[in-house]
Structures are given as structure tokens and as C-alpha cells.
Amino acid sequence: MMAIRATHEIHKRRLSRNVGVAGVLVGFIAVVFGLTVVKVTNLGPVEGFDHVVRPALIEADK
Amino acid sequence: MTDTSTFDREYEAQFGDYFALLKPRVMSLVVFTAMVGLLVAPVAVHPMVGFTAILFIAVGAGASGALNMWWDADIDAVMRRTSKRPVPAGKVDAGEALAIGVALSGISVVMLALATNLAAAALLAFTIFFYAVVYTMWLKRWTPQNIVIGGAAGAFPPMIGWVAATGSISLEAVLMFTLIFMWTPPHFWALALFMRSDYDDAGIPMLTVTHGRKVTRAHILGYTAVLAPLAIGLAFTSIGGPAYLVVAIALNAWFLKGAYAIWRRDEVMAEADNFRVEKDFFRFSLLYLFAHFGALAVDAGLRMAGVA
Numbered sequence: 001m002m003a004i005r006a007t008h009e010i011h012k013r014r015l016s017r018n019v020g021v022a023g024v025l026v027g028f029i030a031v032v033f034g035l036t037v038v039k040v041t042n043l044g045p046v047e048g049f050d051h052v053v054r055p056a057l058i059e060a061d062k
Numbered sequence: 063m064t065d066t067s068t069f070d071r072e073y074e075a076q077f078g079d080y081f082a083l084l085k086p087r088v089m090s091l092v093v094f095t096a097m098v099g100l101l102v103a104p105v106a107v108h109p110m111v112g113f114t115a116i117l118f119i120a121v122g123a124g125a126s127g128a129l130n131m132w133w134d135a136d137i138d139a140v141m142r143r144t145s146k147r148p149v150p151a152g153k154v155d156a157g158e159a160l161a162i163g164v165a166l167s168g169i170s171v172v173m174l175a176l177a178t179n180l181a182a183a184a185l186l187a188f189t190i191f192f193y194a195v196v197y198t199m200w201l202k203r204w205t206p207q208n209i210v211i212g213g214a215a216g217a218f219p220p221m222i223g224w225v226a227a228t229g230s231i232s233l234e235a236v237l238m239f240t241l242i243f244m245w246t247p248p249h250f251w252a253l254a255l256f257m258r259s260d261y262d263d264a265g266i267p268m269l270t271v272t273h274g275r276k277v278t279r280a281h282i283l284g285y286t287a288v289l290a291p292l293a294i295g296l297a298f299t300s301i302g303g304p305a306y307l308v309v310a311i312a313l314n315a316w317f318l319k320g321a322y323a324i325w326r327r328d329e330v331m332a333e334a335d336n337f338r339v340e341k342d343f344f345r346f347s348l349l350y351l352f353a354h355f356g357a358l359a360v361d362a363g364l365r366m367a368g369v370a
Contacts, residue, residue, distance in 0.1 A: 010074075013074040014074060016076050016077050016078075017074075017075070017076055017077045017080075019077070020076075020077030020080075020081075021077070031113075031114055031117065034110050034114075035110060035111065035114050035176070035177055037110075038108050038110040038111060039111075042108065
């Protein structure tokens with residue numbers, strides 16, 4: 001593998017654009033992550049959907 | 063490898079040029095009204111979910127702005143007000159504007175669906191379609207009612223915010239929609255009265271050109287007169303309150319006074335003072351909308367604090 005060593009003039013010209021796009025992507029990841037944390041924590045206890053029957057989680061007959 | 067021709071463009075589009083495709087000033091109004099729609103809804107929303115919803119409603123609005131700039135690059139280049147937009151200024155290719163518009167439309171709708179519910183996402187998708195296709199492609203160059211129908215696109219955000227919180231549409235959401243919908247024609251026709259050569263040059267059938275300026279003045283008064291009772295009526299729904307009632311009565315009286323003054327003037331009078339009344343009315347119309355939605359937010363805050 002050969003890394004790009006020489007800095008081409010285009011690297012300078014596109015710097016603001018690349019930094020901007022990077023910032024947007026990092027922000028998007030942060031939003032999706034934050035949203036996931038909120039949604040999952042608001043679900044309440046999530047267990048009982050496993051391969052083993054968990055009698056404690058089955059609602060009593062009404 | 064040698065440089066390819068794409069490297070030889072005289073101007074390299076910067077991040078800000080792409081951001082300008084999203085019409086940031088329109089977006090600020092969308093963010094504000096969508097936020098109020100979400101805040102005044104009777105269902106509490108987790109702050110992170112609310113933030114995500116407003117963010118992607120804004121992104122969706124920006125996407126439709128980019129699609130509008132892609133389609134309208136030819137007329138934007140002719141009008142002084144819009145000639146500095148990224149595509150007519152030669153900073154961004156029209157194809158790039160199209161790609162950004164389509165990509166952001168998809169992302170915003172999917173993310174709103176994931177963050178809130180399908181009804182809100184469907185409403186956002188419809189809004190983008192309405193602005194980019196119904197308004198920009200079909201109506202803008204064809205009918206002098208372009209402003210009236212196009213105004214619907216700008217009126218959807220508070221309703222989307224409301225639906226994001228509650229999952230359904232109600233009277234309050236419809237009245238918030240109507241407030242912006244009825245406000246848009248007087249707002250834009252006042253602009254058309256003093257930016258007159260622009261729309262003529264571009265060949266857009268503005269009411270000022272097709273039916274004359276006297277008719278436009280009458281239309282401004284007519285829409286403002288219908289707007290006032292609807293705006294004040296919102297005060298008596300579940301989201302209204304003392305702050306909104308006071309603001310609505312005061313601002314609608316002032317707005318009507320301005321519309322009446324515009325209606326009474328003719329072109330000689332308007333040219334004599336360089337369209338001062340029309341310009342004041344246009345500037346006031348921006349304050350009008352911000353103040354109405356701001357007051358709704360204040361009343362929601364009062365209810366939350368248990369004061370009202």
C-alpha cells in the first residue's frame with residue numbers, strides 16, 4: 001500500500017468542504033446514537049423474548 | 063496520474079455554498095414554527111426525540127429548497143434578488159443541487175419516521191413533494207395563484223411538529239397551518255409590489271403582472287381581512303392563552319391597518335415615497351408570524367408552569 005504523501009493543491013482547496021462533511025457525518029452519528037439510547041431506555045425491561053421460557057415474565061391469567 | 067478536468071474549475075465550491083442550497087433563512091422559520099408545533103402539542107416528547115424531529119423537518123425543508131434551486135436556476139439567474147444563489151452564480155452545478163436535494167429528502171423522511179411516527183414522516187414527504195413538484199415545477203410559472211398554493215408548503219411545518227408529538231391532526235394543527243397559509247399571500251404580494259421588475263424580467267406570472275397592481279393591493283387587503291379572525295380564533299383553542307390573545311389582537315389590528323393603507327394607495331403615491339408603506343408592511347409581516355408563534359410558545363410555557 002502506498003500512502004498519499006505529496007499534498008496536492010486540491011487538498012488545500014477542498015479543506016473546508018472536507019472538514020464540513022466530516023463534521024456533518026460525526027453529527028449524524030451522534031444524533032442516531034443519542035436517539036437509539038433514548039428509544040431503548042424508554043422501552044422498559046426488555047427480556048423474555050429468548051429461547052427459554054421465563055415463567056416470571058408471563059402475565060398471570062386474568 | 064495527471065489532473066483531470068474537474069480539478070481545473072476556476073472556483074471550488076465550499077461547504078457554505080452547499081449549505082446555501084438549503085435556503086438557511088427559510089429553514090430558520092421552519093425550525094421555529096415546527097418547534098412551536100411540537101412544544102404546544104398536548105403530548106410530552108423526550109427532548110432528544112423532539113430535537114431529532116425538528117432537525118430532520120429542517121433538513122427536509124432544506125432538501126426541497128435545493129430541488130427548487132436546481133429546477134429554477136434559469137429564472138433565478140434573471141432576478142436580482144436570487145441571482146447570487148449558488149447555482150446561477152456558477153458555484154455549484156445544477157446536478158449537484160439535484161443530488162443533494164434527493165438524498166436529503168430521503169434521509170429526512172426516513173429519520174423522522176424512525177424518530178417519531180409514520181404519519182409525521184408522510185406529511186414531511188408530502189410537503190417536499192408539494193414544494194418541489196406542485197409549486198416549483200407546475201404552478202410557479204403557470205398561474206398567478208402560485209404564491210397562494212405554494213404557501214401551503216411553508217404552512218406544513220408546525221403541523222408536522224404537532225403530528226410528530228401526537229400522531230394525528232387536530233383543529234389546533236389545522237389552524238396553525240391556516241395562519242401561515244393565509245399570511246403568505248399578503249407577505250409575498252407586498253414584496254412583489256416593490257420588487258416589481260424582478261418577476262417581470264423572469265416571466266413569472268405574478269399577480270402584479272397578470273391582473274395589475276390595483277388588483278394585487280385589493281387581494282392583500284382581502285387575505286389580511288380573512289387572516290385576522292382565523293389568527294385570533296386560534297386563541298380560543300386548547301393551545302391559545304392570554305399571551306397569544308393579546309399578541310393576536312394587537313398585531314392583526316396593525317396588519318389590517320397596513321393592508322388598508324396599501325389598498326388605498328395608487329402607484330403615483332407609492333412611487334412618490336419609494337414604496338415606504340409596502341416595505342414597512344413586508345417587514346412587519348415577518349415580525350407578525352414570529353410573534354404569533356412565539357406567543358403560542360409563551361402560553362405553552364405558562365401552562366407548564368401552572369400559571370394559566
